[in-house]
Amino acid sequence: MQRELGVNTWVWVSPLDDAALVRVAERASEIGYTLLELPVEAPGGWSPALAAERLGERGMGARIVGAMGDGRDLLDDSLRASTQAYLQHCVDVAVAVGSPTVAGPFTARTGRVWRMSTDERARALQVLREALRPVAAYAAERDVTLALEPLNRYETSLINTVDQALDALEPMLGAGGGLGLALDSYHLNIEERSPEAAIRAAGDHIAVVQVCGSDRGPAGPDHTDWDAFFDALDDVGYSGPLTLESFTGDNDTIATAASIWRPLAASQDELARITFDFLTDYQAHRSGS
Numbered sequence: 001m002q003r004e005l006g007v008n009t010w011v012w013v014s015p016l017d018d019a020a021l022v023r024v025a026e027r028a029s030e031i032g033y034t035l036l037e038l039p040v041e042a043p044g045g046w047s048p049a050l051a052a053e054r055l056g057e058r059g060m061g062a063r064i065v066g067a068m069g070d071g072r073d074l075l076d077d078s079l080r081a082s083t084q085a086y087l088q089h090c091v092d093v094a095v096a097v098g099s100p101t102v103a104g105p106f107t108a109r110t111g112r113v114w115r116m117s118t119d120e121r122a123r124a125l126q127v128l129r130e131a132l133r134p135v136a137a138y139a140a141e142r143d144v145t146l147a148l149e150p151l152n153r154y155e156t157s158l159i160n161t162v163d164q165a166l167d168a169l170e171p172m173l174g175a176g177g178g179l180g181l182a183l184d185s186y187h188l189n190i191e192e193r194s195p196e197a198a199i200r201a202a203g204d205h206i207a208v209v210q211v212c213g214s215d216r217g218p219a220g221p222d223h224t225d226w227d228a229f230f231d232a233l234d235d236v237g238y239s240g241p242l243t244l245e246s247f248t249g250d251n252d253t254i255a256t257a258a259s260i261w262r263p264l265a266a267s268q269d270e271l272a273r274i275t276f277d278f279l280t281d282y283q284a285h286r287s288g289s
Contacts, residue, residue, distance in 0.1 A: 001234060002283045005276060006035025006063055006243035008210075012268050014247070014254040015041045018050050027269060029058045031276050036060055037210075037243045038097065040090045041067045048096035055097070062097040063208070063243060066090045066104035069253070073108045074131040075124055075158075087135045087146065094144045102139065103147040103182035103208040105156060106132065110257055113157045124158060125168045132179065133172065140178030147182035147207040152190040154259070160191045162198040166205070173205045180207030184245060185224060189214050196225070199232035206238050210245040211279070217246065217264035218271050220278030230286060244275045 007028050013020045016039060025036055036055060038046070055062055072086055073079040090102045107128055116124060132146070139146045148169065150159045159165050165181055172179050181202050188195035199206070213222035220226075248268055249260040265271035 001239060002287055003233075003239065004035055004061075004241040005033050005279055006037050006061075006241050007031075007033045007272050007276075008037035008039065008065065008243060008245045010039060010247045010254065011244065011272050012248055013250075014039070016046050018046050021046050021051055022054055025054055025058060025060060028272065029060060031269070031273050032280065033244075033272070033276060034060055035063055035241050035243060037063045037065055037245065038093075038099075039065045039067050040086075040093055041069070043086065043089050048093050052097045062099050063241065064090055064094040064097065064099040064102045065245075066102055066106060068105055068108065068110045069257070070109060073112070074106065075108050075127055080131055084131065084135050088138050091135075091139045091142055091144050091146070095142050100143065101145045101147050101180070101182075101207050103149055103210070105149045105151045105159075106135075106146065107148075107156060107158045110151065110155050113154070116157060121158075128158070128168065129172065132169075136172060136178035138178070140176055144178065145180045145207045146178055147180045149182035149184060149208075149210075150187055150191065152187045155257075160187075162188075162192065162202045166201065181205045182208035182210065184210040184212075185219070185229065186210075186212050186214070186216055186245075189224060196228040196232035199229070199238075200235055203236045206236065207240070209233065209238060209240065209242050211242050212244055212246045212275070213264075215264065216258070216260070218274035218278070219244065220274060220282070226282060230282075242279060244272060246271055 009024045072083045094102050192198040214224050247258040247260050249255040
């Protein structure tokens with residue numbers, strides 16, 4: 001199976017604006033990517049209409065990701081309504097650019113970690129479910145899937161594994177409910193004792209798959225067991241795109257949030273190119289072409 005390949009603009013720039021979007025779309029297209037993953041960091045930071053136009057000119061599609069930065073938290077009573085409004089805005093942007101998904105760690109601010117007792121965790125998950133319900137319904141009405149991403153233990157305390165995500169959200173998953181899962185090979189590598197077993201457990205709830213190397217650098221020259229990873233994706237019938245998510249270290253906020261303390265490749269273009277070449281050649285080899 002030859003899955004479509006995409007790349008997140010965070011590989012090159014943050015925050016995204018119209019000029020950077022046009023520039024990054026050109027770089028990504030020249031490398032060979034046919035999808036651009038677009039983060040909504042600040043509503044209005046870039047034009048969905050311009051994105052749709054310029055990507056269309058290049059024959060590229062779009063996927064939307066949310067950014068749970070400061071001030072966004074579904075577990076905080078004082079921030080819940082504004083965070084819900086932000087997620088609904090992300091859905092509107094997805095509709096405007098033709099993205100069937102909005103992916104992200106839609107729980108609390110990324111980097112917020114805290115200890116919880118069993119009872120406190122149960123209460124937090126109940127709050128999360130109730131907070132997500134209207135947003136998921138909003139997405140479903142617009143044929144968009146809100147794909148919630150488990151993050152590693154250094155970035156959140158709440159949902160780190162696929163099993164935790166299923167336990168928290170399964171009553172709301174599937175059946176056109178507007179909610180699915182986003183799996184990232186980087187977080188799977190840290191939190192899952194068997195990433196391939198986690199993929200199989202997620203099954204048809206997988207709406208988005210993001211990839212990178214085990215060190216957040218290029219996919220391919222790293223210790224990820226890509227054979228097992230792709231076997232699991234094949235087994236669950238995931239035929240959607242694979243999008244490279246890595247980060248530039250040039251922006252203080254995103255470098256700190258993603259712990260990018262050193263260069264992950266000779267250049268950001270090289271990071272994207274190595275990943276594209278590896279995934280293209282690897283998938284061609286698997287399919288026998």
